[in-house]
Amino acid sequence: MRSMNRAERRARLALRHRLSAPARTDDVLDIARSVLVLHATDPATVFLSVAARSVHAVPAAVEKALYGDRTLLRMLAMRRTMFVAPTDLVPVLQASTANGLAARQRATYARMIGRGSDIADAPALFTRAEEAAHAALLARGEATGAQLSADVPLLRTQVDPAPGKSYSRPTNITTWVLVTLGCEGRIVRGRPNGSWTSSQYMWSPVETWLPGGIEDLPAAEARADLVRRWLRAFGPAPAADLKWWTGWTAGDVKKALALLDVTEVDLDGATGIVLSDDLEPAPAPEPWAALLPALDPTPMGWQERGWFLGAHRPRLFDRNGNIGPSVWWDGRIVGGWAQRRDGEIAVRLLEDVGADAESAVEREAARMAEWFGDVRAIPRFRTPLERELTA
Template sequence: MPDQKRARLRLVAQSLVGPSFVSPEDAVSAFGAMQGQDLTGVIASAALRSRGGAESVLGAMDSGALVRGYPMRGTVFLLPGRDAAWITELCAGPALRASAARRHSLGLDETDLGKADEVATAALAASPLPRSQLLARWTEHGITTADGRGYHLLTTLIMMGRLIYGPWHDGEQLVALAEGWLPDGSDLAGRFNGERIDAVADLLRRYLLSHGPATIRDFAWWTKLALREIRAALPLIAGELETDGADEASYWAPGLQERAAGLGREPSRPLLLPGFDEFVLGYQDRLFAMTEAEHHRLVPGNNGVFKPSIVAGGRVRGVWRRAGRPGRRQLEVDGFGDLPASVAKRLPALFEDFPFPVP
């Protein structure tokens, strides 16, 4: 059953209600990473938690302060540029092993991967390029990119720390060389002297402060890090958190409950969230904010494609979409059951103010 109290606390922890972060870099850094399969959606997610709107997020991408990569679960995330290398090195191991196991079925081998790395290094030396142009360079050098091979090579090289999605250009992020685009010394050795448990503790702290109340199993699911490493890291930060002390303990930021109470009805106000937002995707069990039947409507066919959500009273109350053409955009709403009139009447203004990065 949905747990509206927990959901409201998570809305406050995630800075979707209450004070915003000064910059999108601050917001994403507090989270460690934000799930970002939908590029325009994750731009909105960062903007909704900070000041300056979508333009500020795009500016952070252009400066290298924010990047996208594949740090964990074989999934693309928005990350701070200064943290992308070490988080990827820490968490990408399982996805890299899965990638290696799949290579043969794609008709690729380590020679192809090495050649793709060499060609990309030369092609991107002068400046970042659109993904399509990089794949074209690979094709010119005899590297087959059809039937998912190009995507496989690109994501693998990003997980290996060789490439990264960098500046925004014409509706997409260009592919850049990680060396040169990411800060020097931002890998595990540079940031934590190669100490994995210290790095796990840093990322665990960020997750629990930004997602709590949450458990270490939530974090293990989110990162795919081993529970033995997480349990070893927890004592390093437990004193900085509040907990319910349960057998499956939840942890949260100090004073979170008092902050939420001080906001009055603010945590219950309606919100429009993009698809793949961390409020929905940041936890192993999403039914704290909806019923199982409602979850099926949020992710039809359980196909991994999450629709943008309407949240009110700590519950996902429906889904929405941006219909029409540039200059004639309109909000379309599909409520779960009877959407309360008090919620429905506030949605047009939220849609008007939503931080869309493209017209």
């Protein structure tokens, strides 16, 4: 069995995720493709992930790709997580993941409506609300949730989301309906109301990004395609990492792998999977430093992170498994960082990495401070070290 040790995996990560200096680029779309999708639960992550992998790109370049060229699109997909995806990948994500997610979302919200109101046929009401909201959005061309709620009385239907609980407060179904329409691939989140750290998005019909709508693909074919792309970017890796990243069942993962030509390899004693045409050793890059943001797609790409994380998990992750801002040196995490209120990028190394590494990290910190400019961005999910650095 071919062995692919930690050093080789780190070399692949550096080159394929565009983190080593020679691999960086100012092509925002290419950066997104290098990590498959950009994690977008925290809007700032999209921009800061690009910053870490670029040379001269600025926030306006990311906005141009999202809202000008529209080569990137926001959508809920794996693990019901928000991502920014290249538009050519959207049909694959829709068929492999989002369609199933939409069905589950609709069923969940219908149950909540039925439980928290006196509506006799909650599924039928939810369907009517979807169709009315979609028609209103098509008429407007672009709208906020509040504007659509004003247009469509059904969206103002009040529901008690947790009947009998002291913390429950009546809410209308606007967000539930719009999120489900987004999962179905009928509408998309557009430009936010505010800076690039804002999550108050305008909604648009999907046709404004994809004129013909989202191409319909067979689910099995789409899952195999997504696995192939994931292995190209994140392989080799154990099948358990793939199951975690996709959020699929073990059966779905097994069926997708069966459609591909893959090879098992030894990962320092564990069994990993790699595409059979991707067994050539990766050249070792020059040592490199990077400051990756909270929820960056690289550390969030695997469930088993020991080969690059070491013993630093308690300081850098929150209780729900979300990683905070991390400092990387030569393929592994060696510390964390945070933006303070005055704009300073504070760094704390959690191990001795030597003078050369410290200097490289300082240069990256200065570059990130310039990238932020006057914008201040607190991560959505606070981690112990990030809190310490901003106290």
